[in-house]
Amino acid sequence: MDWVNIIFWLIGTLIVVLGPIILIHELGHFFAAKLVGVRVEEFGLGFPPRILHLWRERGYLQVNDTRIAIPNAMALPPDLQVGGQVAVLARRGEDNSFTLRRIRAIQDSERVVTESPTAPPDIRLRGELKVLEPGTLYSLNLLPIGAFVRMTGEEDPSDPRSLSAQPKRSRIGVLAAGAAVNILAAALILSSAYLSGVPEHTLVQVTEVQPGSAAEAAGLLANDVIIEVSGKRLEDGL
Template identity: 30%
Template sequence: MTAAIIFLIILSALVLIHEAGHFFAARLFGVKADEFGYGLPPRIVGMVKVGKTWKKVSAKDQKKYANTIWSFNWLPIGGFVRIKGESGENETDPDSFHVKPIWQRIIILAAGVCMNWALAAVLLSAGLMIGVPSLTDGIPEGAIVHKTEVTIGGVLPGGAAAEAGLQPMDILVSIGGVQANSLDQTRQEIFARGEAPVEIVFERGRDRMAVTVTPKYVEELGRTGLGVSLLDTGIVSYPPVLAVKNGIILTGLYTKAVVITFLDLFRELLNGDGTLASQVSGPVGIAAMTGDVAERGFANVLQFTAILSINLAVLNFLPIPALDGGRVMFLILEGLRRKPMNRRVEAIVHNTAFLILIALIILITLRDIGRVFGG
């Protein structure tokens, strides 16, 4: 339940930031926002400024007001902004979306994903100031290591560690009663045990556990071992200027990685390979991951939220109808044709694509439910 609440808070923040980008860009260019809502309709209640006073707007009130309606809605997932004229109504009014130059409309549409990228940079920078788990080898000058740990980077399938239940990202506490203080010292302690069973105490999230592992011969190494790769890690923090610099750099690197992943996904789908597609998670899968991340601390939640924000930005700006990228694509076509697109045809294309996207989300969600609750 806690994981679901944290996930809803994160998702709502990401969507509201996205919609706020559209809102502020629209207002910058004199386009009216009919309504800005938290959650998805139907409306619970709204408020709108009429003259110098605020008026309550009921769920049944469909009247057009001169100012923006600020509303709370029944489905507490994200939010929305209704830009005047975006759906084709009142599109000849001077404060309507479609009367503005194409470049202004593109900026309004792109502002949402830009806000998601900006949010990611802010969150990553904040996480770097607080301190995040990181490799301590080759950290930039000026970085501060608060706590050193020996972390399992990988587990060999079928190896002694895998059979004992050890997993990547487990933090080693002790080997046979000897504290795991550094990578070299821990390796020496493991090798000194030979083939004798050894008790390993480790941390996974907030839990501390112990297992007894009997080393096995590892063909890849040509000797007996646990079958793990170990990393020197620590809680690394940065001064503000360095944190902001690295936060921006990380945002670019994560964006590149996400774009490459999407390209690989589309390439596999075209080739009939569903390997990556089988790993895609929907709301339920991400909510389950949120719980695991939350156990690792606040800085990890910031980093996870930043990565989700980048994913949302990239996904939203793909040239797919119904998404911001698809709408920008239609505006570019409008500019090339030098005349407006057929609004009815454009609406049919976007609505059809939206229904297909919803169907895909439902299928992925059903698969995630089977994974999470079906064992």
């Protein structure tokens, strides 16, 4: 069964040693992407498969010229597409802002549909979905090794908030941020360890007993450690 213990030891080492390194690395990518305006679709603790949606940042969408906030816990239909037609139920706030209550994509065959009227402060909107920013999803995943960051489009620059649409210096900054944060974290840990030092414990140990000496008469032997003198305990051997 030794091989079973070896496997568990290796898995434990990966989780304990590599996990924090990967987490810090991905946090570097995450904060750099947020800083330069790249859309972060998901930040996950651990690696998929996904176990749990922890929370989602407050996002927004725009239908025609109306901006509507998306509540944190709201799940959006998967068939929504920017440029497509949607039907929206929203609630108007006291500050004239709108909060999404329901949304669905409109198929061509549904363009002319009579819907029940709404009572204030709810309103219904139909039109083109011009902007969709659902907010970053934070998730908990099955494999407990570090974390991951999922950003919009590393290859397609058509989305202005994709990584590939950013200036070259921003792309380099996002990609290099992970390694830079790892180096910074290592420097901070080593500096803290150096400044705090390593505790030293000294011992009073007998290396040799001369024949006929008082030490021999007292029964001391070579390699004995003295921990108490006249009933007073020595602290750290002093």
